[in-house]
Amino acid sequence: MVIALGIAWILDGLEITVASAVVATLTKEETLGITTFQAGLMATVYLAGEVVGALFFGSLADRLGRKKLFIITLAVYLIGSGLTAFTLGNGVGSLVFLYATRFIAGMGIGGEYAAINSAIDELIPARFRGRVDIMVMGTYWAGALIGTLGTYVFLNQLDPGIAWRVAFLLGPVLGLVIILVRRNLPESPRWQVMHGHEAEAEQTIAYIEHEAETGGRHLPPVPDEKAVEISPTEQIGYFALARVLFKEYPQRAIYGATLMITQSFLYNSIFFTYTIVLTTFYDVDEKKAPLFLIAFAVGNLAGPFLLGHLFDTVGRKKMISGTYILAGALLAVTAFLFQADALTATTQTIAWCAIFFFASAGASSAYLTVSEIFPQEVRAKAIAVFFAIAQCFGALGPLIYGWLIGDGSDRGPLFGGYLLGAGVMIVGGLVAALIGVSAEGKSLEDVATPLSMRRPGTRAEGAARP
Numbered sequence: 001m002v003i004a005l006g007i008a009w010i011l012d013g014l015e016i017t018v019a020s021a022v023v024a025t026l027t028k029e030e031t032l033g034i035t036t037f038q039a040g041l042m043a044t045v046y047l048a049g050e051v052v053g054a055l056f057f058g059s060l061a062d063r064l065g066r067k068k069l070f071i072i073t074l075a076v077y078l079i080g081s082g083l084t085a086f087t088l089g090n091g092v093g094s095l096v097f098l099y100a101t102r103f104i105a106g107m108g109i110g111g112e113y114a115a116i117n118s119a120i121d122e123l124i125p126a127r128f129r130g131r132v133d134i135m136v137m138g139t140y141w142a143g144a145l146i147g148t149l150g151t152y153v154f155l156n157q158l159d160p161g162i163a164w165r166v167a168f169l170l171g172p173v174l175g176l177v178i179i180l181v182r183r184n185l186p187e188s189p190r191w192q193v194m195h196g197h198e199a200e201a202e203q204t205i206a207y208i209e210h211e212a213e214t215g216g217r218h219l220p221p222v223p224d225e226k227a228v229e230i231s232p233t234e235q236i237g238y239f240a241l242a243r244v245l246f247k248e249y250p251q252r253a254i255y256g257a258t259l260m261i262t263q264s265f266l267y268n269s270i271f272f273t274y275t276i277v278l279t280t281f282y283d284v285d286e287k288k289a290p291l292f293l294i295a296f297a298v299g300n301l302a303g304p305f306l307l308g309h310l311f312d313t314v315g316r317k318k319m320i321s322g323t324y325i326l327a328g329a330l331l332a333v334t335a336f337l338f339q340a341d342a343l344t345a346t347t348q349t350i351a352w353c354a355i356f357f358f359a360s361a362g363a364s365s366a367y368l369t370v371s372e373i374f375p376q377e378v379r380a381k382a383i384a385v386f387f388a389i390a391q392c393f394g395a396l397g398p399l400i401y402g403w404l405i406g407d408g409s410d411r412g413p414l415f416g417g418y419l420l421g422a423g424v425m426i427v428g429g430l431v432a433a434l435i436g437v438s439a440e441g442k443s444l445e446d447v448a449t450p451l452s453m454r455r456p457g458t459r460a461e462g463a464a465r466p
Contacts, residue, residue: 007178008112009136011077011171013143015105019043021151021290022164030161034090045099047395049106051388057111058384061118062377067187069115074179077108082172085165114384117371122188126443130311130368137364138304144297146170148290190376241381245374252373255435259366260386262428264394266421267363270352272398273405280408282345292349299353303360311365317436323362324429328422330355335418339411359425373437376450
């Protein structure tokens with residue numbers, strides 16, 4: 001179940017990596033022959049699609065249910081990314097088609113974030129919720145690895161006019177397999193209860209209990225003191241959401257926004273400029289530069305998998321603040337080494353691996369945080385809103401860092417940029433230490449009381465709540 005749901009992050013990492021890797025190829029006459037600016041605009045359009053998709057499908061996920069969106073959002077992505085491979089030229093019509101397909105693919109992935117994060121939180125037991133969420137989100141870098149290796153092989157073994165098209169079909173092929181698996185996933189019983197589908201919720205819980213018992217695990221019944229009464233609720237729009245977030249949960253809203261914005265700024269700043277830094281300051285060949293991403297991606301992938309369980313055992317506040325501050329401190333040290341010209345392409349990459357070993361776990365925990373600290377009724381929309389805010393701020397990073405890099409004649413501006421990124425992450429860590437929420441081991445209802453919940457109330461049958 002976790003693999004079937006978490007595929008969204010793998011696909012996003014794959015898409016971003018493929019699009020970045022084929023930019024130079026698409027400017028050649030034997031491919032599309034578009035300009036560097038037109039090729040670079042593909043990433044901007046894709047990110048814009050993610051923002052729109054998160055907001056649009058986030059609303060639908062709260063209205064129609066998580067399960068329906070599992071299929072819809074993945075299908076939207078498959079259509080968008082698959083059609084990208086069939087762009088025919090560089091005329092106005094072809095460019096409109098190219099950007100439209102990238103926007104559609106982005107919408108699908110953006111919608112995945114809202115629906116999938118909600119479902120994972122609502123279906124995973126409380127004692128495992130932190131590590132599962134963080135590891136799933138860390139699989140973005142598994143997608144980046146697949147994208148890097150795939151595009152490297154295709155671009156070096158196939159004709160350029162075919163290679164980039166095959167690269168864009170990597171994601172859809174993987175997605176087609178997953179969409180079949182997702183058809184058998186259960187709906188969130190929490191969502192079913194909230195929308196008056198009590199009988200269906202009981203059936204879902206019975207199914208989950210049966211699957212657990214078949215695997216040799218016993219789920220204890222819900223204690224009477226944990227029993228709650230929940231009434232079906234009306235759909236809450238984005239204006240009502242703003243009131244809930246900033247009137248009833250102002251501190252949590254600031255906390256969630258800070259974590260999301262700071263990690264997005266750092267990641268976009270470094271990730272979208274790493275090849276430029278390697279080729280400009282370390283004279284790395286452009287064809288070999290993407291291979292450095294393999295080590296970078298491994299470091300990012302290792303962090304969530306090796307540190308994820310600590311977010312459930314050591315605790316959210318300590319781990320979130322610790323990973324953010326440590327990542328910022330390491331970046332500051334690296335900035336001074338960079339300014340002193342004490343690094344090579346290899347040691348610079350090693351430094352990035354160390355930084356993002358911690359930053360990746362911290363960034364994943366930001367998504368975990370906004371998905372669990374707000375009420376059930378607005379969970380998907382809250383994820384969508386904070387994701388959209390983070391993307392908007394994160395989009396500034398590559399622009400700022402690209403300008404700071406310049407022609408590479410002076411390391412000073414980028415040194416300042418690295419210190420800025422370090423400061424941003426440290427601020428995020430300090431905010432977590434001051435106003436973070438200790439959600440480890442707690443049910444979602446204990447972390448954020450549903451807007452329609454009363455305690456005590458009638459007791460629903462079933463296993464202990466996640």
